[in-house]
Amino acid sequence: MSGDRNVQTEARLWLAQRVSAMILGLAVVVHLGTIIVAVQGGLSAAEIVGRIGGNPLWIAFYAVFVIAIAVHAPIGLRSILNEMTSLSPRRVDLLCFIAAAFLAVMGYRVVRDFYLIGGGA
Amino acid sequence: MSEDTLTVSVWRGDGEKGAYMDYQVPRMESQTVLDVITYIQRRLDNSLSYRYACRVGMCGSCAMTVNGKPRWTCRTHVSKVAPDGKLTVAPLRSMNVVKDLSVEMTEFFDKWARAEGKFHPTKTRKDDFEKVSPTERKRKQASAGIECIGCGVCYSACDVVSWKPDYLGPAALNRAWTLVNDTRDGGQKARLQAIAGDAGCHACHSQQGCVEGCPKHLNPTASIAGLKRAAAMAALKGELK
Amino acid sequence: MSGQHRNHANYWAFIVHRVSGIALALFLPVHFQVLLLAVRKPASFDGFTAWAEAPLVKLAETALIVLLAAHLTGGLRLLAIEFLPWRDWQKSVVAITAGISLAAGLIYLLNVT
Numbered sequence A: 001m002s003g004d005r006n007v008q009t010e011a012r013l014w015l016a017q018r019v020s021a022m023i024l025g026l027a028v029v030v031h032l033g034t035i036i037v038a039v040q041g042g043l044s045a046a047e048i049v050g051r052i053g054g055n056p057l058w059i060a061f062y063a064v065f066v067i068a069i070a071v072h073a074p075i076g077l078r079s080i081l082n083e084m085t086s087l088s089p090r091r092v093d094l095l096c097f098i099a100a101a102f103l104a105v106m107g108y109r110v111v112r113d114f115y116l117i118g119g120g121a
Numbered sequence B: 001m002s003e004d005t006l007t008v009s010v011w012r013g014d015g016e017k018g019a020y021m022d023y024q025v026p027r028m029e030s031q032t033v034l035d036v037i038t039y040i041q042r043r044l045d046n047s048l049s050y051r052y053a054c055r056v057g058m059c060g061s062c063a064m065t066v067n068g069k070p071r072w073t074c075r076t077h078v079s080k081v082a083p084d085g086k087l088t089v090a091p092l093r094s095m096n097v098v099k100d101l102s103v104e105m106t107e108f109f110d111k112w113a114r115a116e117g118k119f120h121p122t123k124t125r126k127d128d129f130e131k132v133s134p135t136e137r138k139r140k141q142a143s144a145g146i147e148c149i150g151c152g153v154c155y156s157a158c159d160v161v162s163w164k165p166d167y168l169g170p171a172a173l174n175r176a177w178t179l180v181n182d183t184r185d186g187g188q189k190a191r192l193q194a195i196a197g198d199a200g201c202h203a204c205h206s207q208q209g210c211v212e213g214c215p216k217h218l219n220p221t222a223s224i225a226g227l228k229r230a231a232a233m234a235a236l237k238g239e240l241k
Numbered sequence C: 001m002s003g004q005h006r007n008h009a010n011y012w013a014f015i016v017h018r019v020s021g022i023a024l025a026l027f028l029p030v031h032f033q034v035l036l037l038a039v040r041k042p043a044s045f046d047g048f049t050a051w052a053e054a055p056l057v058k059l060a061e062t063a064l065i066v067l068l069a070a071h072l073t074g075g076l077r078l079l080a081i082e083f084l085p086w087r088d089w090q091k092s093v094v095a096i097t098a099g100i101s102l103a104a105g106l107i108y109l110l111n112v113t
Helices: A007-038 A045-052 A056-084 A089-117 B033-044 B106-114 B137-143 B153-157 B159-163 B170-180 B188-195 B209-213 B220-236 C009-040 C042-051 C055-083 C090-112
Strands: B005-013 B018-026 B063-066 B069-072 B086-090 B097-099
Touching: A007 A045, A007 A056, A007 B220, A007 C055, A007 C090, A045 A056, A045 A089, A045 C009, A045 C042, A056 A089, A056 C009, A089 C009, B005 B033, B005 B097, B018 B033, B033 B063, B033 B086, B063 B153, B069 B153, B069 B209, B106 B170, B137 B170, B153 B170, B153 B209, B170 B188, B170 B220, B188 B220, B209 B220, B209 C009, B220 C055, C009 C042, C009 C055, C009 C090, C055 C090
Parallel strands: B005 B086
Antiparallel strands: B005 B018, B063 B069, B063 B086
16 A cells, blocks of 8 residues: 555545455354353353364454454544544555554464464364 | 514624624515525615525525525525524535625536536537437436536535545535436546545545435435445456556 | 534434444454463453453443444445445434444343343
């Protein structure tokens, strides 16, 4: 994401945000439902690890979830920073890129940890 | 204060300097805000500047801010907006004030042109007519937006216009959308280039101040949504710059 | 000049969507950090959940759920505006999204206490 404000980039970012929104729409509903079930009777590390750890379906689900977040949230923040601060377009794009990388890396670390519980299989 | 007098606060001055001045206007049956302003200018204070033309809800010239909302004053009954006998009238928001209630519409129409809101013909008089069925999807979409008379109410109502001076605005974008749907037009590529981006359709957050305000019940938000889709399709094909 | 304020449903929907988006964006890194504890330091994680039993924390969690549900339902509303044929019952949609958000929060609150 470079600093130039060309219209093609804006249109593509808009599309990327809407597509990631559709993915997140499904993912969040699944996640919320799961959380509401999981918190019944308290939540422990062992319970989470037992449910998610090493399970290929959950790992794949959360991997997609993390990628969608890393695309969706920074593009949203970009609009906010552009409209509500006096930061230059270049600076805004840089900050959002950093935010995307930050979210992606943090999310990746969590997904990887849970993946490795199953011995990487 | 009797029930048959209105207290009307009117903006006097330009956009920077000025103040609200109060006038007492006799209340009458079926009175519109335009009637009130006209009474003030003719009977109380002939230094007041304002605009109107048809006074029957066809031309859009009399648009002003009435009790905080942009409206056609000739179509705004006093009984509807000032049940307690108090009226505040100001010039339209987001436009430079010339004097009192008259605003500068130049930028509004410049943006219309910048959004490629004009028709680019592709045929000559020697060619046959283009056959466009009124029931075609594109024609219906165009027809839904072509009744715009450029009154500026939507532009004045739009929050994004008020935050972002170079935002093209609902009217210009609505017009561009009607032309995007015009199968006879030859300027589609340039138009999509003109309406996309953060001075264009991508700045719209669907707050629908325009929809709330349009006296002709047009829907610029839906038009802008259409432009977003069209721009995305063009961007995917690499047709934009 | 008088300050105009847009006092209609879709304006507030926009405000809620923006505020909830910011709140969620700030919450996520914290969320990821805490989840790392679940695998790497389960004792610390369980210590955290014990702390989170406090009523004020439960309330904050519920608020977060409401914000998440609000952002989700508001987002679905936007996707409908931008991709589906227009429907005129916009104001009702806003009311419905608000209702679902609060319902989600309530269901969470009932399950976590």
